[in-house]
Amino acid sequence: MISRLPRLHSSPLQPSMSTLKRKAAEEEDEALDQPRKLPAIGASRPTRTLQPSRTAPNLTKSGPSLPKPLTKPRAPTLTRSTTRGTSAPPASRPPPPVRTTRSVSGRSTDDKRFSELKTQLTSIESARAADAARLALDMEAERAKVAELQENHAAISRELAAARNHDLNQRRELVHASDEIEGLKKRHAREILDLEMDVKQRERENREVKEDLRLCRADLERDREAVSALKSTLAMQSTAHLTLTTQNQLLQAQLDANARLVAELTAKLEETELKLEEKTREVTDGEIVRRRLHNMVQELKGNIRVFCRVRPVLPADSDEEADMAFPDKRENKEIVLSSSSESATGQERKEVYNFGFDKVFEPSASQADVFEEISQLAQSCTDGYNVCIFAYGQTGSGKSFTMEGGPTEATAGMIPRAVVQVFRVAEEMKSKGWEYTMEGQFLEIYNETINDLLGAHDFDKKKHEIKHDPKTGATRVTDINVVPLHSASQVRSLLGVAQKRRSVAATMVNERSSRSHSVFTLRIRGVSAAGERCEGSLNLVDLAGSERLNVSFANGAERERVKETQAINKSLSALGDVIAALGEKGAAGPAAEGKHIPYRNSKLTYLLQNSLSGNSKTLMFLNLSPLAAHLNESLTSLRFATKVNNTTIGTAKKQSRTS
Ligand SMILES: Nc1ncnc2c1ncn2[C@@H]1O[C@H](COP(=O)(O)OP(=O)(O)OP(=O)(O)O)[C@@H](O)[C@H]1O
Secondary structure (H helix, E strand, O other): OOHOOOOOOOOOOOOOHHHHHHHHHEEEEEEEHHHOOOOOOOOOOOOEEEOOOOOOOOHHHHHHOOOOOOOOOOOOEEEEOOOOOOOOOOOOOOOOOOOOOOOHHHHHHHHHHHHHHHHHHHHHHHHHHHHHHHHHHHHHHHHHHHHHHHHHHHHHHHHHHHHHHHHHHHHHHHHHHHHHHHHHHHHHHHHHHHHHHHHHHHHHHHHHHHHHHHHHHHHHHHHHHHHHHHHHHHHHHHHHHHHHHHHHHHHHHHHHHHHHHHHHHHHHHHHHHHHHHHHHHHHHHHHHHHHHHHHHHHHOOOEEEEEEEEEEOOOOOOOEEEEOOOOOOOOOOOEEEEEEEEEEOOOEEEEEEEOOOOEEEEOOOOOHHHHHHHHHHHHHHHOOOOOEEEEOOOOOOOOHHHOOOOOOOEOOOOHHHHHHHHHHHHHHEEEEEEOEEEEEEEEEOOOOOEEOOOEEEEEEEEOOEEEEEOOOOEEEEEEOOOOEEEHHHHHHHHHHHHHHHHHHHHHHHHHHHHHOOEEEEEEEEEOOOOOOOEEEEEEEEOOOOOOOOOOHOOOHHHHHHHHHHHHHHHHHHHHHHHHHHHHHHHHHHHHHHOOOOOHHHHHHHOHHHHOOOOOOEEEEEEEEEOEEHHHHHHHHHHHHHHHOOOOOOOOOOOOOOEE
């Protein structure tokens, strides 16, 4: 703290006490020393006037608080000849006083000189004594002055100390005040900083408030718009409410009227339901009668019927369309084919071929349309009949499509639809006390060999034989897989398995499905609550392509194809022969009772023996291609089908017995 105090102001006119003391002592010493200096002998020495001792500084200059300045004492002025001290060499050194070689004349001069010097010395000593006395007096005066000065010095020192104390106090106060100022400054700076931050905070808040305000204003504007929209809606709805209230009242009145009406109608409905039950019973009885009549009609008509179906032209077909017409729009029983050729005379000759069948389906007919016509026939297996449905026609005419169909519900063919129908009828018959069990098998006859399409392996290596039970009339194929059937969907998946087998085989031998007959057999056994039993079967046969191949040109790689064709031709002609023989037998009546029917001529006819007798219901689909290129094949098929259609093979018999 004190170190930071400014130095006390010291004036050059105010020497310190110690300086004064030192000066006084020096002057005293100087005064004492001077008499001891001896003047140089023989030299014209300048005399030095004794200077008064240095006066004390004028202390009045230090300030008004200092004591009055002392008067400067005057030193006595002494004039003395300046002599060079014995120690100082003379400017020009006199020769040494004693020389051994000195002459006798010189000795008198020296003596004279010596006496002069002696005189001078005496005078100097007297002068020196006088000086010493004066000096003693001066010393005394100086000592008095020194004493006085010391007093002054002491007084000044006290004043100085007081002044220093005062100054120190002031400095302390100053330091204190500076500290305070410093503290205040810091506090002030802090406060300014705080205030600045506060200001910034306020500015931020202000901005936020402004933003909030802006948003609020926007919200307010929107709300105002919404309110005005709501107001208009409210106004509209108030009007609507009024209208509705009026309508409500009207409706309430109508409701009351309706409630009365409903009560009346409920009573009528109950009455009608009773009548409906009665009618349903009548219809069920009627259905039974209808079925009996249907079977009677079938029996009267003869049990082999032919349906003709023409497939549509496919996008892939590049050939021209044949000239086909379907003139019978009411009963759909006719088909007319026309062809034009050039006669030998070069004239155009138009030939028209008319055919009539039990039903003719145009290309636009759907699978459902076709099935509707055969559903009664298919379901008669549940009544204990053997039913056989063939698809006959050239390759690509639509046999597989008709029998198996496509993957969708709409394109499903006769086999899946017939199975669904049989299961549905069996379910319905449950309410009449009948329980049915069903089983199925699926095989193909290729090159007069039977392959199991539901076997455990893709390629069936077993040798299968056909066995007929003469007592029951049942047909069995040895080592064939007979699958118990529980649902229509199960049958669908079995058909899928069989289809896969046939396509695997097709990679080995061309177009397997075209070159083989496939036979799906569903066997159904029913037992009624009364113990009545019936057994029927449904055979759905997709025949091989009926087209003829010119075997005379066959060679090399085609030999296998020729063998297939011969087998197909053989089995198809055997089928024709069997039908013809049955027709003849039917025409001859009881007279032809023992007539031979050549079932054994092919595996196909032998397998279907019990479904191709007078005891079965047989339907043949004739599938035709719509293309002009296939016209000749179509005509051949139509002629064969006409023969079949004209055949009466007798009366189908229901296979039922009472246990
Ligand atoms: N009624 C139809 N509607 C639509 N497409 C059909 C119809 N009939 C057949 N087709 C189509 O015609 C093509 C040939 O039919 P499909 O295979 O059934 O003939 P196919 O006589 O069984 O021949 P294959 O003897 O070679 O087995 C198939 O693509 C089939 O989908």
